[in-house]
Amino acid sequence: MNTNTVIRQSPGFIDKLAYLLPTLEALGPEIGWLPAFQAYVGTGIATGRCKPAFGVEPRFRGSAQLLLPSGAQAFVSYGRKGKKQKRFGIRVECNPGRMTATDVAAVHSFFLGAFGNQYLEMLKAPRIKRLDLAVDIKGLELDDVYVSYAHAQHVTVYGKMLSKARGTVETWSFGSTKSDSTGTLYAKQTERLHQLLKDVAKNGVAGEKLRDNVVRQYLEIESSAPVVRIEVRLRKLSCSVADLADIKNRFLRFIFIEREDTGVLSKLTRLAFRSMCRDIGLKATLDAFKGHPKHKQLVQLSRARPDWWKPKKAWREAIAHPVLTKVFSAPAGVDKKWGSPP
Structure with missing residues (x-):
């Protein structure tokens, strides 16, 4: 030395975070919201707001990577396979250590565009599954x-x-x-x-x-x-x-x-x-x-x-990482540039 x-x-800092959103309580069974959300993701892929992702989380039917402003990675998996854990139909994986406040706003904006105020309800009771x-x-x-x-x-x-x-x-x-x-x-x-x-x-x-x-x-x-x-x-x-x-x-x-x-x-x-x-x-x-x-x-x-x-x-x-706090805080004045609820 x-x-x-x-x-x-x-x-x-937080190098990796994965959490689940309680879709069943806020949105009801997957048969009611999943097809519209899949179409919403498809529109995001077509317009360059996100891209397909593979091998992210095998327990979900589909995944997409959000294209965040800073280039940091955030993955959204949706549609739970099997009969277990149907309460949580969406999984988010990201790296708060590399994300900016603008990136967090983009994640919130994506879900607000998909679910509107129902997303704010889900944000009140997420389940953290992994934390590095x-x-x-x-x-x-x-x-x-x-x-x-x-x-x-x-x-x-x-x-x-x-x-x-x-x-x-x-x-x-x-x-x-x-x-x-x-x-x-x-x-x-x-x-x-x-x-x-x-x-x-x-x-x-x-x-x-x-x-x-x-x-x-x-x-x-x-x-x-x-x-x-x-x-x-x-x-x-x-x-x-x-x-x-x-x-x-x-x-x-x-x-x-x-x-x-x-x-x-x-x-x-x-x-x-x-x-x-x-x-x-x-x-x-x-x-x-x-x-x-x-x-x-x-x-x-x-x-x-x-x-x-x-x-x-x-x-x-x-x-107490500030980005981690923002991820789970209700967004204020977020621009819903990702679209309107389906």
Whole structure:
């Protein structure tokens, strides 16, 4: 770790949100409102206000992506399959962390155009199904910390071999795909580079200007200051907006030991500790070190909290994110540019 680098924590935010609208109570059975809403979405697709989306939510009959002003993504799924959960016939998935107030107004405008004041009634009792809370640690290299996540039974480490003697960690993932919640840390530069390569593979680089632009983006990513994204993904929620304040702070589960603090170990032991952390995780490594003369000091390090890590502040900021508040607030003076109720 470069001791001259200032490490600072960004405000907490919501990276992903999925919620259901109570259509049965406000609109009645699907047979009454779904055909007209499908036609409304079709008109939106024809006029360029939204576009078809596939594979978003398999439990619904159809999905569309709203084309928001900022380019942020928002998906609307409608028509519940099967006989269960017919109370909630519309699902909305979005990324509040990237949305602007204008984007939120566009989402409200879309539903107001479809349902008018009945949408305002649905907005009073949505059910939140997924919530990803995140915070960025700017100036931190993922290789400079060893990480654990309390109560996680599975840990997965993704890395890259740079040479026969050296590799780098790109992602830590805690919890399984079936877990109610998972914790994740990853290097933002790696994510940005992956997205750039995906765009190149999809669109190509025909033309000199386009090639120059890709090279410029690549150089910007490579030269940018390191950023580590820390996320908690709550994937099996079923709560009201008011219940969000009662969700336990999962950021508190993250445990960090900074690599520079392992100087209490000899060089060979320090290398072994690092290798074991990457292989089996920090928690299992600390268990394996029981009986070692430095075990007590290592445990004390794991119980301390780095100066740059403020989990209570990050959680409080994320739950109170202003865009999240606007999503579930009745819109005032929204222009119904999306059309009239069907």
